[in-house]
Amino acid sequence: MVFKDGKPLKRAYRRFSIKSFEGQDDCRALFEVVDRRLGEYEKTENKGNGEKEGFKVLPELILVDGGNAQVKAVNDALKKHNIEIPLFGMVKNAKHRTTAIAAQGGKIEFNVKKKAFTLVTNIQDEVHRFAIEYHKNKRSKSSLSSQLLDIQGIGETRAKALLKHFKTIKAIGGASIEELNSVKGISLTAAQEVYKKFH
Secondary structure, rough: OOEEEEEOOOOHHOOOOOOOOOOOOOHHHHHHHHHHHHHHHHHHHHOOOOOOHHHHOOOEEEEEEOOOHHHHHHHHHHHHHOOOOEEEEEEOOOOEEEEEEEEOOOOEOOOOHHHHHHHHHHHHHHHHHHHHHHHHHHHHHHHHHHOOOOOOOOOHHHHHHOOOOOOOOHHHHOOOHHHOOOOOOOOOOHHHHHHHHHH
């Protein structure tokens, strides 16, 4: 997520699928994401014209959802690329609200009346909203895919390809055999099976 001048810059948001391992490990995931993000910056550095945005520009500050362990993981990625960016973790209380920011080796408590606290709270709220929306969409897509998996010859890869192309089950159901067959990875036989399912 990206904030600019204290406001969300939604067009600069990016999602990363973790590729280097399976399972849950916040620190490894953070290292991978920041490592890949900085790698993309290095590829695009000094390329292209116009206003720099997205991967073409480095952030002025990184706030991490977590404490010292998460800060260390991101700092390790920064060191790998020999890049220095101010870095802090958002330390939460029992009510899951940010009460301090952590740097390596310590933390700074917030004065709740200051603008910095308001900004970090707004960022935390936006992170929460974005995460909920992402998981809701992921569950919805998974549910849609499962409807297609009942069709003979349609596995997870083909189901995803159809949804990516047509966007909705209704659109898939309304497509002709030729339109279904035009989707990359969908054979004529598979297209006929999908068509038969909806007609």
